[in-house]
Amino acid sequence: MKDFAALFTAIDQTTRTTAKTKALAGFFAEAEEADKLWTIALFSGRRPKRAVTTTQLREWAAEEAGVPLWLLEESYPIVGDLAETIALLLPPATRHDDAPLSYWINELRSLAALDIETRKARILDAWDRLDETERFLFNKLITGGFRIGVSQKLMTRALAQATGQQEAVLAHKLMGGWDPAETSYHALIEAEDPGADESRPYPFYLAYQLDDPPERLGAPEDWQAEWKWDGIRGQLILRGGSHHLWSRGEELITGRFPELARAVDFLPPGTVLDGEIVTWDGSQPMSFSTLQPRIGRKTVPKKLLKEAPVILLAYDLLEADGADLRDAPLRDRRARLDALLAGLPPDAPLRASPRITFDAWQTLADTRAAARDMRAEGVMLKRLDSPYLSGRKKGDWWKWKLDPLTVDAVMIYAQQGHGRRANLFTDFTFAVWNGNDLVPFTKAYSGLTDAEFTQITSWVRKNTLQRFGPVRQVRPEHVFEIAFEGIHASPRHKSGIALRFPRMSRWRQDKPVQEANTLDHLQQMLATYGT
Amino acid sequence: MANVLTFRPEGIYCPAGDFYIDPWRPVDRALITHGHSDHARPGHARYLATHAALPVMQHRLGEITAEGIGFGETRRIGAASVSFHPAGHLPGSAQIRVEVGGEVWVVSGDYKTTPDGLCEPFEPVRCHAFITECTFGLPVFKWRPQNEVAAEVNAWWAANAAAGRVSILGAYALGKAQRLLHMIDADIGPILTHGAVEATNAVLRRQGYPLPDTRHVAPDLNPKDYPGALVIAPPSALGASWARRFGTRSTGFASGWMRLRGVRRRRAADRGFVLSDHADWEGLHQAIRATGAEKIFATHGYTEIFARWLNSAGWDAEVVPTEFGGEEDEVVDSPGEQAPAS
Ligand SMILES: [Zn+2]
Ligand SMILES: [Zn+2]
Numbered sequence: 001m002k003d004f005a006a007l008f009t010a011i012d013q014t015t016r017t018t019a020k021t022k023a024l025a026g027f028f029a030e031a032e033e034a035d036k037l038w039t040i041a042l043f044s045g046r047r048p049k050r051a052v053t054t055t056q057l058r059e060w061a062a063e064e065a066g067v068p069l070w071l072l073e074e075s076y077p078i079v080g081d082l083a084e085t086i087a088l089l090l091p092p093a094t095r096h097d098d099a100p101l102s103y104w105i106n107e108l109r110s111l112a113a114l115d116i117e118t119r120k121a122r123i124l125d126a127w128d129r130l131d132e133t134e135r136f137l138f139n140k141l142i143t144g145g146f147r148i149g150v151s152q153k154l155m156t157r158a159l160a161q162a163t164g165q166q167e168a169v170l171a172h173k174l175m176g177g178w179d180p181a182e183t184s185y186h187a188l189i190e191a192e193d194p195g196a197d198e199s200r201p202y203p204f205y206l207a208y209q210l211d212d213p214p215e216r217l218g219a220p221e222d223w224q225a226e227w228k229w230d231g232i233r234g235q236l237i238l239r240g241g242s243h244h245l246w247s248r249g250e251e252l253i254t255g256r257f258p259e260l261a262r263a264v265d266f267l268p269p270g271t272v273l274d275g276e277i278v279t280w281d282g283s284q285p286m287s288f289s290t291l292q293p294r295i296g297r298k299t300v301p302k303k304l305l306k307e308a309p310v311i312l313l314a315y316d317l318l319e320a321d322g323a324d325l326r327d328a329p330l331r332d333r334r335a336r337l338d339a340l341l342a343g344l345p346p347d348a349p350l351r352a353s354p355r356i357t358f359d360a361w362q363t364l365a366d367t368r369a370a371a372r373d374m375r376a377e378g379v380m381l382k383r384l385d386s387p388y389l390s391g392r393k394k395g396d397w398w399k400w401k402l403d404p405l406t407v408d409a410v411m412i413y414a415q416q417g418h419g420r421r422a423n424l425f426t427d428f429t430f431a432v433w434n435g436n437d438l439v440p441f442t443k444a445y446s447g448l449t450d451a452e453f454t455q456i457t458s459w460v461r462k463n464t465l466q467r468f469g470p471v472r473q474v475r476p477e478h479v480f481e482i483a484f485e486g487i488h489a490s491p492r493h494k495s496g497i498a499l500r501f502p503r504m505s506r507w508r509q510d511k512p513v514q515e516a517n518t519l520d521h522l523q524q525m526l527a528t529y530g531t
Numbered sequence: 532m533a534n535v536l537t538f539r540p541e542g543i544y545c546p547a548g549d550f551y552i553d554p555w556r557p558v559d560r561a562l563i564t565h566g567h568s569d570h571a572r573p574g575h576a577r578y579l580a581t582h583a584a585l586p587v588m589q590h591r592l593g594e595i596t597a598e599g600i601g602f603g604e605t606r607r608i609g610a611a612s613v614s615f616h617p618a619g620h621l622p623g624s625a626q627i628r629v630e631v632g633g634e635v636w637v638v639s640g641d642y643k644t645t646p647d648g649l650c651e652p653f654e655p656v657r658c659h660a661f662i663t664e665c666t667f668g669l670p671v672f673k674w675r676p677q678n679e680v681a682a683e684v685n686a687w688w689a690a691n692a693a694a695g696r697v698s699i700l701g702a703y704a705l706g707k708a709q710r711l712l713h714m715i716d717a718d719i720g721p722i723l724t725h726g727a728v729e730a731t732n733a734v735l736r737r738q739g740y741p742l743p744d745t746r747h748v749a750p751d752l753n754p755k756d757y758p759g760a761l762v763i764a765p766p767s768a769l770g771a772s773w774a775r776r777f778g779t780r781s782t783g784f785a786s787g788w789m790r791l792r793g794v795r796r797r798r799a800a801d802r803g804f805v806l807s808d809h810a811d812w813e814g815l816h817q818a819i820r821a822t823g824a825e826k827i828f829a830t831h832g833y834t835e836i837f838a839r840w841l842n843s844a845g846w847d848a849e850v851v852p853t854e855f856g857g858e859e860d861e862v863v864d865s866p867g868e869q870a871p872a873s
Pocket of ligand 2: 567569570641831
């Protein structure tokens with residue numbers, strides 16, 4: 001674990017991408033194969049099967065540290081990470097150990113076969129053999145969520161540097177459903193034909209947000225416009241008679257959307273489509289809130305299938321007849337996609353996402369203004385001669401979203417943040433006027449700069465009216481502009497309203513509290529934009 | 532138990548002596564624990580602080596009507612007798628003991644229990660009620676011995692110097708900066724200081740606190756003349772254009788908050804050194820036990836959690852109902868909260 005801990009520290013101590021890549025490439029060049037494989041696995045979101053629950057971990061750690069469980073629970077949100085909280089809380093280790101990362105992973109994997117008392121003894125023993133950083137990493141192996149500022153892209157680059165293979169080739173090898181417990185570094189990275197895996201997706205190409213006026217993009221005839229749907233990005237793979245559906249987060253979500261199983265009846269094997277999964281009322285997408293209950297479920301009850309059926313609105317064709325089309329220009333890919341989907345019956349779970357015709361940017365701007373009527377978030381702009389790249393690359397794909405909805409609201413409660421912002425007040429509750437009363441209607445956590453959070457923190461400390469545990473009621477003095485993406489009725493909320501993606505877009509220090517918006521205003525917005 | 536001290540919107544108040552301790556609104560008579568801006572505020576009619584704390588206060592607050600008192604010296608104010616005792620937080624910092632009719636209350640101010648070699652070491656004071664800070668009142672906060680942190684800073688500095696980089700270390704101008712100067716190995720290379728740090732150095736040197744030689748980064752100073760230098764500056768200067776003159780550099784930041792990875796990453800410095808002038812979890816307990824107090828009031832920091840813990844562990848603890856503004860030295864650590872450079 002020492003080498004892996006040193007790697008972690010090197011990466012964690014710097015904000016420079018080049019330094020991180022260098023540290024990681026150095027590790028890939030030196031480490032033993034099992035450690036390399038597990039490092040790739042961890043940095044791509046995989047981890048060994050969980051041998052103990054986080055509840056057990058908390059209880060054992062509190063007991064070892066000699067503090068009541070509630071005190072650990074109170075410390076956790078402040079530290080922001082359970083693995084770290086436990087690592088910091090435990091008494092110092094009394095022993096040292098030079099075993100490598102893969103040893104500790106195998107140790108964790110072997111726990112599954114043991115009874116709970118033995119598991120506990122082995123975990124306590126491990127804690128006593130690891131220093132603070134190693135312990136944190138060990139806990140992370142159990143709790144998962146290995147986010148340390150290493151993106152898959154950065155890791156792939158480091159691996160390319162260490163192996164001399166091309167980044168794109170490696171990116172493809174690392175996609176898909178491989179399991180570090182079932183494969184080897186050699187099979188995954190060094191072997192010739194890892195593409196044999198039928199379910200393997202292509203890396204997604206991601207669009208940038210368009211902030212400049214679209215005129216800067218050049219001639220309108222070089223661009224294709226589509227609606228930007230408010231659904232889930234998905235890649236549908238049809239190979240060898242079966243289908244696989246991948247989310248943008250590289251999760252295999254085939255089972256969650258059984259509607260798409262019928263795709264194999266309509267399309268030939270060797271087809272890969274990129275598109276948006278949306279709930280569909282027969283003629284247009286339904287609101288995102290109807291899709292939400294389907295996202296978390298691994299199996300879908302019949303009722304939900306009937307109420308919120310999904311389809312894939314396809315906008316790109318990555319593979320046809322088993323051939324990789326990504327280097328072909330969008331113009332050609334799109335023509336083949338349209339031809340492929342043209343003859344499909346109306347009840348097929350697939351449709352081509354329509355293209356928006358326009359001859360001038362102003363025409364498109366006008367069309368975009370009506371995006372909400374189409375249940376879209378804006379429009380997508382794609383350069384007609386562009387290949388299908390991987391990752392987020394500037395230049396060829398742009399998302400041109402509608403401006404968010406906004407409301408001016410008064411801050412009435414404040415709570416301290418956690419993790420990165422543990423010592424600042426960052427979590428606020430906002431209210432609008434209803435006559436002379438302030439009615440809370442949303443919380444928001446993000447959108448301010450650290451300097452602004454610091455300023456408001458100082459103010460909160462001096463203007464607390466009452467405390468309810470960690471929550472402070474503050475003097476209603478500050479108005480913030482709250483931006484959000486959607487609004488819907490919610491009987492669970494006091495205001496009867498719930499917002500989608502609320503955040504603080506501006507601190508309206510220029511605005512007196514009396515000029516904040518009213519509940520009436522929110523209700524009008526609900527009537528206009530509500531879903 | 533009689534209320535020797537009460538909590539008013541202006542701050543901690545002693546009715547028997549008609550004075551306040553570290554008040555945050557202007558009052559007639561203020562007893563001040565130490566010179567940090569959240570404790571020593573401008574606008575009071577009369578100040579009382581230790582002889583050792585006064586020069587910095589006068590430097591920061593300008594013309595004030597102030598009286599000095601020695602550590603351990605007792606003074607009668609109305610029906611109260613007061614005395615000041617070392618808090619180990621920074622040079623001159625004190626806890627304030629107030630006795631009225633045989634009942635003793637102590638206000639800790641900010642403190643740390645482990646000696647740093649520069650300031651007067653913390654001295655436990657027996658009392659009936661103890662008003663304690665708890666900036667780091669969570670069991671995850673544990674400090675390593677000062678010599679280990681010093682070795683870390685020295686190694687970082689030496690490695691930077693060898694690689695031709697300047698080391699810039701962010702530390703609060705009063706307290707942390709001088710503690711660092713005192714604990715590092717001054718033989719590694721030249722030490723440069725930001726104006727805010729150097730001004731405080733000058734005051735403390737005149738008082739006789741031992742600090743190594745430093746050179747003020749004046750506008751005409753050419754950084755190239757000081758290869759391998761360590762620069763000590765307030766945290767706000769690290770990200771500012773001020774730091775750019777040093778060319779290739781590595782930045783570090785020393786604070787108790789560096790114990791938390793999330794905060795460490797927010798600072799976006801290359802290195803975070805865990806070094807605090809406040810007591811850690813164990814230090815708070817040592818201090819509380821040593822007072823023998825039956826009543827504890829928690830202020831500054833994770834007050835609710837800390838008080839709840841103390842109650843569960845058998846003390847009679849409460850949260851100080853009034854919050855005294857922002858913290859200068861550890862709680863708020865952004866550019867906007869710095870003491871003015873002079
Ligand atoms: Zn202080
Ligand atoms: Zn303080």
